[in-house]
Amino acid sequence: MPGRHMSERQGTTLWVHLVGHLRSQALLPAVVFTFSRKKCEEYANSLRNLDFLNDSRRSQVHIFVERCLKRLKPEDRTLPQIVTMRALLKRGVGVHHSGLLPIVKEIVELLFARGLIFCLFATETFAMGVNMPAKCVVFSSLRKHDGRSFRDLLPGEYTQMAGRAGRRGLDDTGVVVINAAAEVPDTVTLHTMILGAATKLESQFHLTYTMILNLLRAKQLRVEEVIKRSFGENASQGKAPEHELRLLDVKRHLDDLAPLDCPICEDDIEHFYHTARSVQRLTTRLHQRAARRSRTESSSAVLVMHALCAGRLILISHFPHIVLGIVIKRLTADGSQFACMVLNPPADVADDALLKVPPYPIPDISAVLARQDLTDLRYVIRPIATSSINTILDAVIKQVPAGVTSQQLSQKVPGPVPSGLGTAIRNS
Numbered sequence: 001m002p003g004r005h006m007s008e009r010q011g012t013t014l015w016v017h018l019v020g021h022l023r024s025q026a027l028l029p030a031v032v033f034t035f036s037r038k039k040c041e042e043y044a045n046s047l048r049n050l051d052f053l054n055d056s057r058r059s060q061v062h063i064f065v066e067r068c069l070k071r072l073k074p075e076d077r078t079l080p081q082i083v084t085m086r087a088l089l090k091r092g093v094g095v096h097h098s099g100l101l102p103i104v105k106e107i108v109e110l111l112f113a114r115g116l117i118f119c120l121f122a123t124e125t126f127a128m129g130v131n132m133p134a135k136c137v138v139f140s141s142l143r144k145h146d147g148r149s150f151r152d153l154l155p156g157e158y159t160q161m162a163g164r165a166g167r168r169g170l171d172d173t174g175v176v177v178i179n180a181a182a183e184v185p186d187t188v189t190l191h192t193m194i195l196g197a198a199t200k201l202e203s204q205f206h207l208t209y210t211m212i213l214n215l216l217r218a219k220q221l222r223v224e225e226v227i228k229r230s231f232g233e234n235a236s237q238g239k240a241p242e243h244e245l246r247l248l249d250v251k252r253h254l255d256d257l258a259p260l261d262c263p264i265c266e267d268d269i270e271h272f273y274h275t276a277r278s279v280q281r282l283t284t285r286l287h288q289r290a291a292r293r294s295r296t297e298s299s300s301a302v303l304v305m306h307a308l309c310a311g312r313l314i315l316i317s318h319f320p321h322i323v324l325g326i327v328i329k330r331l332t333a334d335g336s337q338f339a340c341m342v343l344n345p346p347a348d349v350a351d352d353a354l355l356k357v358p359p360y361p362i363p364d365i366s367a368v369l370a371r372q373d374l375t376d377l378r379y380v381i382r383p384i385a386t387s388s389i390n391t392i393l394d395a396v397i398k399q400v401p402a403g404v405t406s407q408q409l410s411q412k413v414p415g416p417v418p419s420g421l422g423t424a425i426r427n428s
Contacts, residue, residue, distance in 0.1 A: 014179070093120075135166070322390055339381060
């Protein structure tokens, strides 16, 4: 049942049955991603009665392991970690995490690449930059601890690990199994994690004065060459010709425009832009704090009154429009995205504009509401970034849906608002 915690014995039985099922369906080798080094070893030891190797493969593993361990001192070959790992590997079971000795991790990686490990329990580090796909990938959980708190997996993390499923040139499809156990995820969480946009990689290369001086002293590499070879500049260099063409087009367009003979307007518009940008940043910061605060409250009375509760009316910056919306539920643990009903969405703006909004000033709320056509309300449900919430209104609508389905999130054509909900919105 959801919310119940399994006992240690139940957890052991679950893995024995799950791996046995994968074996019967010819879905081995499998990688089981676990977000705890301790759990990796516990789950591997729970399969102590299973043996995936025949005599020939067991002999190959034995010869390979002993050859690799010859590099160690005799006393080091009897370390508990070495002894435990040797016993697991001889049955086709492996463990891979950062707490293992480098030689043990290397042995596990090489045996897995040779197809001599059929069930590997690993942390997410195994998925990073390692071209070792399996027939099946199993997630022991969809939540991990990021050093501060437990949170759901990000779309990029899920994609990186799930991408191990399916061997290139051997398997037509890869199978991903989510072992929900006592924590059954809701539809919206799965939809966001599986189909959400991956986190954009950002270069951590920073040019410092010390680096410049060292390069000038060495005289082997020019500073420009070092910058060009960095990851951050790799994509920029590839798009350089395209950017140059666009720059020429913009310059050509500016040259064709008549000069603006209005120094007052120039000063005012620049001041307005910077002021609007500051207001937008402060508003986003306040909304993010409100979202984080609401997550830590426990009293039901406070939950009804907090800033971004279910049913809260908001104004959404749907550039170049501002539209009315209703909060349904939080999509991310950090409060960065909410599922919202977007009322009367404009047809001339793409959905992704809801998550990419430029600086936009706080509007005249009464004027915005006066422009809303409340007689024929239609809506779509979309994930809305906290940064796209322009204004949090006082009104709270109690007739909002209790949850959101993946079909609703992907619905393209706006549907009519239920009559009871429409009446509540108009009365608010």
